[in-house]
Amino acid sequence: MSGVLYVYAITDSLAQPRGTGLGEVPLQRIESRPLAGIASEHAVPPELDEKVLWEHEQVVENLMSMGAILPLRFGSSVEHAEALIAMLAERREEFLAALERVRGAVEISVRAEVSVDPTEEPPPRPQSGTAYLLRRAEEERRERDAAELVHQPLAALARGCVPPASTHDRRQFKAAYLVEESGVEAFGNRVGELNTDLEGVRISSTGPWPPYSFVAGGSA
Amino acid sequence: MSEQREQMRRRSEEAARRRDRDRDAWRKRNEASRERQERGVSRALRDRDVSLLDLVDRLLDGGVVIHGDITLAVADVDLIYVGLRALIASVETIERDVGISLSASGPSLKASAL
Numbered sequence: 398m399s400g401v402l403y404v405y406a407i408t409d410s411l412a413q414p415r416g417t418g419l420g421e422v423p424l425q426r427i428e429s430r431p432l433a434g435i436a437s438e439h440a441v442p443p444e445l446d447e448k449v450l451w452e453h454e455q456v457v458e459n460l461m462s463m464g465a466i467l468p469l470r471f472g473s474s475v476e477h478a479e480a481l482i483a484m485l486a487e488r489r490e491e492f493l494a495a496l497e498r499v500r501g502a503v504e505i506s507v508r509a510e511v512s513v514d515p516t517e518e519p520p521p522r523p524q525s526g527t528a529y530l531l532r533r534a535e536e537e538r539r540e541r542d543a544a545e546l547v548h549q550p551l552a553a554l555a556r557g558c559v560p561p562a563s564t565h566d567r568r569q570f571k572a573a574y575l576v577e578e579s580g581v582e583a584f585g586n587r588v589g590e591l592n593t594d595l596e597g598v599r600i601s602s603t604g605p606w607p608p609y610s611f612v613a614g615g616s617a
Numbered sequence: 618m619s620e621q622r623e624q625m626r627r628r629s630e631e632a633a634r635r636r637d638r639d640r641d642a643w644r645k646r647n648e649a650s651r652e653r654q655e656r657g658v659s660r661a662l663r664d665r666d667v668s669l670l671d672l673v674d675r676l677l678d679g680g681v682v683i684h685g686d687i688t689l690a691v692a693d694v695d696l697i698y699v700g701l702r703a704l705i706a707s708v709e710t711i712e713r714d715v716g717i718s719l720s721a722s723g724p725s726l727k728a729s730a731l
Contacts (some may be wrong), residue, residue, distance in 0.1 A: 447672075470676065470681065475683070606671070607675075609676070610675065
């Protein structure tokens with residue numbers, strides 16, 4: 398065995414891949430029409446560290462200029478091109494549907510932290526178990542409401558969201574939004590506005606990312 | 618197979634040396650990022666200097682998964698763990714440098730509000 402084919406993405410674009418793979422190894426198109434896998438050949442699989450993660454990310458981002466792509470999970474490798482071709486053929490319908498879902502869109506990651514309002518009086522020490530439970534329920538309701546106040550306006554600007562609506566009930570809100578390329582700026586502005594408008598909620602967002610969170614079905 | 622393992626071990630050691638070097642670069646970038654924040658420049662969507670956690674979420678938890686006998690060979694598993702330890706060490710460095718903290722229940726950004 399001469400090595401492994403390290404696979405970055407699946408596409409239905411006919412364009413040649415831009416840039417190089419990890420370690421500046423040339424990229425190959427491995428076709429199973431109408432799909433193609435984009436890969437580079439290595440003697441051993443790349444090791445996992447933060448430098449190589451960023452390098453992988455850069456390779457995938459360069460590929461986004463080809464058209465719609467489905468990024469593979471880090472570390473996906475096959476022993477030879479035939480294995481990749483067989484996989485592309487076997488899961489063709491799944492990949493074609495996913496490519497349609499993400500075409501023309503990018504992923505934005507949003508995290509929000511709901512904190513107690515520092516200006517608010519600290520609640521009195523609960524006198525009973527019931528009082529404690531009531532207070533805890535009230536806190537949970539407020540956290541849930543705050544999460545929805547972050548989620549709803551952003552979901553309105555997005556094509557899809559993972560996890561889907563109404564599952565954000567934790568103090569630590571984390572979601573990925575699939576946003577039209579042309580809508581990225583507006584989305585970012587909305588995040589900024591929410592950060593200003595929502596008291597006790599701190600929002601951070603990163604992106605645009607390749608659509609890592611939207612490669613599987615049922616996310617719209 | 619053992620020869621391949623040995624080769625991987627050597628590569629891991631090389632990677633560790635590279636990381637020490639890269640860490641300085643990281644620190645500089647993080648400092649630059651913090652300075653921008655202190656100057657009051659909002660953290661734009663494109664600003665991914667401190668987005669390692671989001672990167673890890675995506676690359677290791679997202680993306681198309683290829684199943685079965687064509688995924689990583691058993692020998693590679695060791696390598697992944699060596700790398701993960703190094704990655705966690707890196708995250709701890711960032712945590713110290715830029716004030717991102719990791720909760721016990723999972724990663725969360727705590728000090729990089731937009």
